[in-house]
Amino acid sequence: MSNRIDIKKTYKLYIGGAFPRTESGRTYEVKSSKGVFVANPCLASRKDLKDAVVAARSAYPGWNKATAYNKGQIFYRIAEMLEGRRSQFVDEIILLTGVTKLKAEKEVSESIDRLVWYAGWSDKLSALAGSTNPVAGPYYNFTIPESMGVVGVIAPEAPSLLGLIDAIAPVIVSGNTCIALASSKAPLPAITFAEVLATSDLPGGVINILTGKSSELAPWFASHMDIDGLDISGVPTKLRGELRTAGAENLKRISSFSAASPDRILAFMEAKTVWHPIGN
Amino acid sequence: MSLVATNFYGLVDGSDSSLKKFLSTLPGVDQVGAEARAAMLATRSIKTTSKRWAIDTAISMVDLTTLEGADTRGKVEALCTKAVRPDPINLAVPHVGAVCVYNDMVGIARHHLDLVGGNNIPVAAVSTAFPSGRASMAVKIQDTSDAINAGAGEIDMVIDRGAFLSGDLIGVFEEIVKIREVCGEKAHLKVIFETGELVTYDNVRKASYLAMLAGADFIKTSTGKVAPAATPPVVLVMLEAVRDFYAMTKTRIGVKPAGGIRNTKDAIKQLVLVNEIAGPEWLTPALFRIGASALLNDLVMQRMKMDDGYYASPSYVTID
């Protein structure tokens, strides 16, 4: 083997389909499970969050308008890209968490399968959560689920990849755009996942990924008036009350989950009811 | 021939294209909304003094009608007497707005009305091959001029619904213009749509404007031979039309619901519609008539109840 010096990756943020450094210039050290330095990912600031919200908001109309069929196809495309780069994720997960290869492979497989599972939900949500309502009068009346806008996601510390995908996929499959804060201990798979997203057909800004400290950024997610919903599954229970209090300012929809479920999609959707007279 | 009919209020030039263009600018009618509005106005509770006023007003607006194959001189004469004195034992009851008969009964009606003190009550003749309107133009013109020559002061013509529904709006328009010419200054023209055959409120609105432009003095819902006839929402749409036409032309066109208005309650609902849709200016026999026969006796009975404080019996009301 040669003595070649390998090229190390600079882990940056993923905002609006681009990979900027944090505006703050701050980074933090991420070590392997064995305590060896691995990388200096960005320590995102509240201003990075602000920029990401702008990106997510501007991506929202386009993504929301994409047909359910198209959204499902793009989800499947992300899964394809992830499958193609699975070994990279396995390596990163092992490096940062020290789990066995078998376990790391299982997490990546589940992540891919979860994307495919959510891909199939895109065009079934109105059948699941919609209704035509037999009102007592000459009106056609129906209720459909609709995306709510921009949703924040505080991903759990572990599993770093599956936890992130589990939180992001249900949020965006309905047409929302999101800003996700990755696991702070193991943020690298999240940024590598951003590379997957960048090479899939997902429009820039639909998913934005920040790395940093939940304790610093989560309150800014909660208080941001242009974030409509917030998944706090990754926030420890005892800290959630504070976020809910801050989120009350714009009556953010705040939820947390422990398993994949269509309820996780519907938690970040609104029900819209439309009335129209029936006459000639 | 009146001036109005020659220039069509300056709104159309009498051509097919100008008529179509004008009618296409009319907003649509939402069926459910129009019916809901009429239903809401039907909840108006008209009591005591206002009911008394409404009953007398309604009586004065009745076009007392007989339009049967079995009509005879005797029947028509009795009707004319009734028209003049709806309640023979109470002469405070006003006379009706007009007597409405078939063309061949016009002379009899006119003569008898004059005989019994009803020289101020006009005779209205149904015309233009009533009720179907299916005859040649020559026959329709003859039909109308016969009625006028026999003393009809009002002509209730039917439109050609077949032509209307097939899209021949200019054909319908020109017929009305021609009959208007025949009426001249001698007779008022009421144009009957037979709304039960036009079916949609959009058609009722379109027909209303078409007839007003062509020179109608009144627009009238129905012949009385087809149901549904003068339903509150149909009348509502027509009242909106005359109100808005007034805003455009400063000319007030009258409205005549006919068919299905059988009791006092129905009649008062019609007056509420007039009051709240077209406005109180239309609350006069010159601008609102109710085509009816049985209605008159119910109005008379309700009036008796209001005078006496107890319910009346048909035995005390004349059956003519």
Add this chain to the structure above:
Amino acid sequence: MTFEYAPAPESRSSVSISPKYGHFIGGKFVAGTKHFPTINPATEEVLSKIACGTKSDVDAAVKAARKAYVGTWSKMSGKERGKYLFRIARIMQERAREFAVLETLDNGKPIRESRDVDVPLAAAHFFYHAGWADKLEYAGLGTSTKPHGVAGQIIPWNFPLLMLAWKVAPALATGNTVVLKPAETTSLTALLFAQVCQEAELPAGVVNIVTGDGSTGALIVNHPGIDKIAFTGSTEVGKIIARAVASTKKSVTLELGGKAANIVFDDAPIDEAVEGIINGIFFNQGHVCCAGSRLVLQENIADEFLEKLKIRMNKIRVGDPMDKNTDLGAINSQEQLLKIRELTIAGDKEGAQRWSPECALPSKGFWFPPTIFTGVTQGHRIAREEIFGPVLSVLTFRTPQEAIDKANNTPFGLSAGIWSEKGSRIFWASQQLRAGVIWANTFNKFDPTSPFGGYKESGWGREGGRHGLSAYLKGFSHE
């Protein structure tokens, strides 16, 4: 000629009002300690004295509700629960006249509306939810759905009985028990409803009614024995509640304010649109969270449309709410009247043009004439803040997208109206509007089968339909 409608007052004889009321706890009426007067806002006549619920009252009510939940209601089959709801619905229909008269006396709304809308819809809500009680596993909300337990419900003064029905019917159908607080100014129909519960032989403690003001409401919101909060009222109070329960396990649904746009396109069915605008803002004196308080009018028809609107406004009959011909009744309270005045004066100061038809207002009671402001832009306070009164702000637009942008330019998202005869435009607009209820070519329609609730700051959750049930089942509402 003029057609004056003689007074046609509904008779008060069907109702009997006690001089003083207590609370309804554990199936019994219990005396209160402090009392405040409740008045007829149309006359300022004191109707009765209402108890102001204290901590011990709320404790007793929660305890009774818990006991009923554990001991009776949670053990009862859905089929039997449903029968109680059917009974309640029937008794409400039987006593409909009484409810309508009492509602109008206490609230100031026209008898025509309480008789034709509030009371029949309230009964309909009980009928609808009665049928759900034994079919919850088929509601598509999972097969192991469980009620929360004790629901604390706080309702507003604009539709006192109807909002009670919206809250109590689904709570009971799903197996919760209830502690309900009616609004301070409108408690009487809730107390009459307590009698209905007794007549229906509803088990003691399933429904408890504690009257009082905001302090009583706060006691319910903060009570540790409450599992679920359902609130309808202002966004301001909704946020206070959201904060109050943020660190608890309480589940919450909120139905809050709105500033709905009623958009009229130039191809609208004009006469029905005029009616829809009238109904949208003057129904219930504009005391409606989903009121169409912003008329967003296509500029090319604005003059003609406003002319028609004014002609129609001239026909609005303002006055004695008990008169069957009254269209616009009394403002519910002095406080609300002052708020409406303050905001309309702001409208004047900010340069909008105020117009009201000539109408004589009664000398006693709280009254505000039907009012429109033209020349309003999104920058005016009267275009942004909820006035909750008979006041319409008129804005204009040039293109469909501009109409949507203006309609959505608000922190609220409860309802919106669209008037157009073009099908594709209606569907487009209803997709674009960020609101929970879209009325196209109609407005202010409600039905128990039809989910109601808002986006954004208009609240959390839906009421009515299958969606509304989920608010009262674990795992579906904000928790």
